[in-house]
Amino acid sequence: MTGGQPSPSTPKKDGSIWFRAYTWIDERVQLRTLVDFLGKKYVPVHSHSIWYYFGGVSLFLFIIQVLTGILLLLYYKGSEELAFESIQFIMSKVEFGWLIRSIHSWAANLFILAAMIHMFSVFFERAYRKPREITWVTGMLMFFLALGFGFSGYLLPWNELAFFATKVGTDIAGALPLIGEPLLVFLRSGEDVTGATLTRFFGFHVAVFPGIFSVLLGIHLILVQRQGMSEPFGEEGEYGKGKKTMPFFPNFLLRDLLLWLLVLNLIALLAVFFPWELGEKADPLASAPAGIKPEWYFMFMFQTLKYIPAHIGPFEGEQLGVLFFSAAGALWLIIPFLDRKSKIGQKSRLLTYAGIFIVLYIILFTIIGWMA
């Protein structure tokens, strides 16, 4: 399968419309080079190969988010007076508006879940080790942005629950020492959560975050294509020397597509049987309703902050909690540079135990938070 030889999926020279289209594009942009590159790209096959698919699933869910987000933009109005009503209109009057919104909401949550699984699989496999440190960093930055997407998008329907959850969420950000107060004012576009906050969050959600995310995603995908899939420790070797592999194109890509189809059906099922609720319109003058909870992916932090005493020594408990999570996030971001053992081809047991503890902690505190 070299340059002159057509790959298994190259359209046959049968004069079909596909072949003519392929030839037409190839004559202009040298498509054959790309096809040949993909044809030479192999994916390792081993007992942990399943984790490779979560990156693709995350990408697929992000594409769904972009498409449904653009469709929602056609009707959504990002103002205090009209946001709730416009979502109500989308849900009840726009043809298949309910489906688009429910898919957008469900896919957002599944996206973060898939990205989280992808992130932990990369961590436990030490796939971030040299030479993939930048891939990890771009991935982590995208993950943080995904949380930002979730946080900003949660407020956009301008309903009661989102309003007060945003109030609590921004309050927590405001607890940070030194930068807390200006950060809170920046996030809220003032002292309180108001229509100005909604406009700001809307801007972040549909312009700032997607712009940065697209750049990071581009770098991430180029690096993945350039460096290929990471292999688990002890499985490294050269292709074609007894190593089990499969071509990326079309074998792996078609498997990806198969999984994407199943994920699509899962989203359709969730959207139809559990349509995303709208709730009551936010009333800034009303008292906070009972049971204010953040989105599930913030729950473990929210629940932890509840358990921290109001004062620990001379410090405020909440401040220390927020500082701790910020520091943990920063450490997690630069873990490829801290994990010296992985650089010499060894797996640090301490890091593995720490990772297991973090996963169990997140699961446990998320469950406790939901049951509280």
Place this chain on the structure above:
Amino acid sequence: MKPFGANLPTDQFSLIRGSVHGGGSVKGGESLIQCNTCHGAHGIVRVKDKRSPVHPLNVVATCAGCHSNPAYMRTYNPSLPVDQREKYRTSVHGEKNASGDAKAAECVSCHGGHEILRAEDVRSSVYPTNVPGTCATCHGNSDYMAEYPIPTDQLETYSGSVHGQALLGKHDLAAPACNDCHGNHAATPPGIESISNVCGTCHALNADLFSKSPHKAAFDEMGLPECETCHGNHGIVAATDQLIGVSEDAVCSQCHAEDLNPAGYQFAMHISSLIDSLETEEARGTALVDDAENKGMEVGDALFRLRDVRQARFETRTIIHSFNQEECTAVFDKGFAAASFVSGEATRAIDEYYFRRIGFGISTVIITILAIALYLTIRRIERRQKEMLHT
């Protein structure tokens, strides 16, 4: 006081200190009123003595000594009216008092003597929630009222009424007490032709519609007390839709018999059927909206318009006082239009609910076929790859 053979109470001083009159005078240093302000000084006689300034026949003039003096009252309470005596003289109580009937209510009967409090004070005997009890002290005492030809069950009937339950039960001060209809210092029963004006103090729209209706002239001519004819007086209960119509519970049929007044009879029957229909439509719309909501459908518009149906039903209860078919029909039509919208929207949402499930079923079949086709394609490609490797 016992050594002097008197059974007089001895708490007058503490009572007056706690009363509205117990404060200091504007000059300071002395009480606002002294004992002698009301009882006199050297010539004090028993209260029951007709020469006493606080005898029931004299007490009005005694109180008016200050309370009818604008210059004096302005120094203590400029917002308090000073025409109580004049009004009182026009009341039934005042007339009887002036004719020498010491049993008729005067200032002390309602406000108390030494313990007088501001009317806004919840402990005052003339605070709205206490007024019915205060009036009933005399008007609920059949022995005391024996010589007067009026019933003595007003408090009992009022307590069970919609007004009584609101005022006495819920402490809703917007609900009328005795004085809101009868007046207080100028208390007198409302005249037959002016009842709608009295009720209209609160029920303005109903009173206005009634005044312009054909019933106004007819009731006046027949000597029927306007609102009271259909709704009653002290025992008035919450008006229900059953008041309209020709059934036994309805009030229309009291006058509009089928043979004597067929037009009125038909009108009552027609309106009654419209009320029933609108109520049915509202119930149907509510049930459909509930069903749609329980299915997780967004029916915000329908819920909003459901309020219009309810509002129209309330409006029908008002517009009925016009006794004008055209005006009534317009309100009913508004209600039916809103109800039709609600039912339509909710039905559409319920249909949509099933449509979604069918759509999901179809899309699942398509996705499954695609997934199987993709799986077979992968198998086929990999088989071909293996064959190529072997060859």
